[in-house]
Amino acid sequence: MKKLKRMYRIHRIFMAQEFKRMMEYKGDFIVGIISFFLVQLSNLLFLWIIFSRVPDLMGWSVNEVIFIYGLSLIPKGIDHFYFDNLWNVGFFIVRKGDFDKYLTRPVNTLFHVLSEKIQIDALGELIMGIALVCVSIPAISADWDVFRVLAMIFMIPFITLIFTGVKTITASVAFWTKRSGNVIYMFYMFSDFAKYPASIYSRVVQNVITYIIPFALTSYYPALFILKGKDPLFNLGMPVLAAVVLMGLGVFVWHRGIRAYESAGS
Amino acid sequence: MITADKLRKEFKKTVKEPGLKGSIKSLFKPKTEKVTAVRDISFEVAEGEILGFIGPNGAGKSTVIKMLTGILTPTSGSCTINGKNPVKNRKSYVKEIGVVFGQRTQLWWDLPLRETYGVLKEIYEVPDDSYKKRMAFLNEVLELDDFISSPVRTLSLGQRMRADIAASLLHSPKVLFLDEPTIGLDVVVKDNIRRAIEHINSREKTTVILTTHDLADIEQLSKRIVMIDKGSKVFDGTIAALKAEYGQIRELSFETGTPNAVKTLDYTGHFKLGADDLSLEGEGKSVKVRFNSAAVPVSDMLSYTLGKISVSDISVKDADIEEIIRRLYEQGVDG
């Protein structure tokens, strides 16, 4: 408990520093938020053009597709907002030897790296995701009840950890190879599959994104329960399980990696 | 206090062949080889001691320091501070130490300096009242007041170094590691930093381990040095002992009225000396000869010189430590 309290204090002070830093570079951050918003907007435009040609996408209505799309953006945006520093680990921090700093401080290195930075651009994704979910829900004729809405909110932290877990594992690769930014990138790109209902993919792809690099668990499966009330044990249980396993694995690989860390210079 | 026991570190290194062909080849089939950066180095440091850590570039100094600070995990061997081991319990170990890397900063780049100390206070769990006292002390020793409200990126190199040293001392560590603390600084600033380090050491009994290329740092600060070369420890002792062991170099300087004195004096021919053992430089009337007093006794040198030319003033000096170490680096210590 004392430990958690300390972590919270450190996290808060890091956040405060980040906001101060952001105020120094306001313009850059505003442009960043807008651009992430624009990326999403162009994808929406794509969906809109598609749905002007076809009435539904293999049984999924336009609103359901938008719901899934929006739902996939929320955990992605949260992870992007809080834990984006992992990219820096993969691209720069290890290679340039800047990881030294974390090792000389009496704080858990992973916690330090994760809590040190926030990425304000993520708001572009996050706001868009929340907006899409809110806009699509009233248009979908599902049996809404409190439990489904609560389930959705309850799931979001876990789903976020699926992203963070995958990023932590792949970022740790840098401890052995010096640079793993593109490894993070490759696995992170699997999250693109989460944008659409997983049933449009082939069997093989579905299995991969459900059991191996489980990004389908971040939107499609929870949506199956939230929209259609299907199989809560699997559709909610699997994402939680995956989050715990991936994050656990991430912490493990990270600490193994530190032992292999070579710093930089002579 | 600090014990390093047979520290060893091996790295894997990719070998690249030169040229375009080599780059294409390494694209498909990279070759690696094992490099031993540090070979079984052991030493101890007592509380309150200032230890100078020296060696030529690439000798493994930084690797040793990084193992001692818990950054690198030794391939074998161990190091402890007061019985604490960085591999086993990094967090409690690093609370005992403060680290400054001259070429890198741990300050928050975009924010006023004051903010960095605020963050470090939380990270190191320094209570409010001792934080206040500590800042007052660091302020007094390192004179931070002038720039504590400026963003770190606007600080001069000397200010930044003082700020970094203060940052590493905020939690009152028992051991302070300084890796090239005076690199790139001008003479006056260097002197300020040295005095601050001396002050902290004498007042708080902080043990200091220092690596540097500027031997004036070592001469002014530390009584004892450890020298490493090619990953092995080649010398461990006081500066006086270093001088006694390797310092047979003497410098003979004199003023002469004889024209072309430098040409008249044929030391190398007369004493049959190699280039290692003698160097001669002359400018107008004054001439300087550095020679190895183990090869030629000082008295022989003097009588030969006085016999050849007329001398108006003459002096013989011990070589300074810089000279000794320069020769050691050039020759290779075991060679």
Add this chain to the structure above:
Amino acid sequence: MKRKLKIYLPFINAGIQEVATYRVNWIFYMLGNALACFVAYFIWAAVYRSGGGGTMSGFSMPQMVVYIVLMFLTGTIIASDGAYVVGEEIRDGAIAMRLIKPVSYNATFLFQELGNKLPTEIAIAVPMIAAVEIIRTVLGGAVQFNITCLLLYILSCVLAYLINFYFNICFGFIAFIIKYLWGANMMKNAVIGFLSGTVIPLSFLPGALEKVFLLLPFASLNYTPVMIYMGKYGGAELLYFLGLQAFWALFFFGLSKLLWRSSVKRLTVQGG
């Protein structure tokens, strides 16, 4: 010419060495990009199946597959991160090292990047072109390979690369001046992604919008080469689009020279 090339050879070499050092990373990067293709393939497959097959806006499903693959290939071939490199070099002062060398600043970048890209280009383009042809043959039922189209495609790609390269250099200088490098770069990618037809073929857009987008330099990046390879442009139309590409390449080349000059002035003013 030969002597000139010789001056720049070390820059090509340096580029290749960078890739060699991080080759595994590069493979992962390509795989990551390829994943986006798979997603695009599946979404289009679903669209065509839901729409009952046939042709949409001039594209049949097999053609859409070819379009997706070619977009990926073209995007890889013409990729340029000059904007980022220029911005970083100005920021950390490394640009000074290029200033003191007796070679053109923009050209050293061009050649270093070419060195970076040459192995990429060869390793990717050959198998992918083969794959495209196999896909086309299998899905279409007959060999559709056309050597003229391939050669014109290569020409068009060269032009597209030059547009992209000089556009990015310009962008780097401008971003430096307005100081929003990172955010602006994200914005640029978002806009280009859409306007160059990467997200959706421009022919799917409403008529007026399509016409405007085709005129913009971004369509000259990916869209034009791909349409040429697919044989969608012929005769006067083909010449028009190639001419438009050449125009944009020259435009950004000229602009980059101008911006370079004003940036150097700024650099000297700021000093350091």
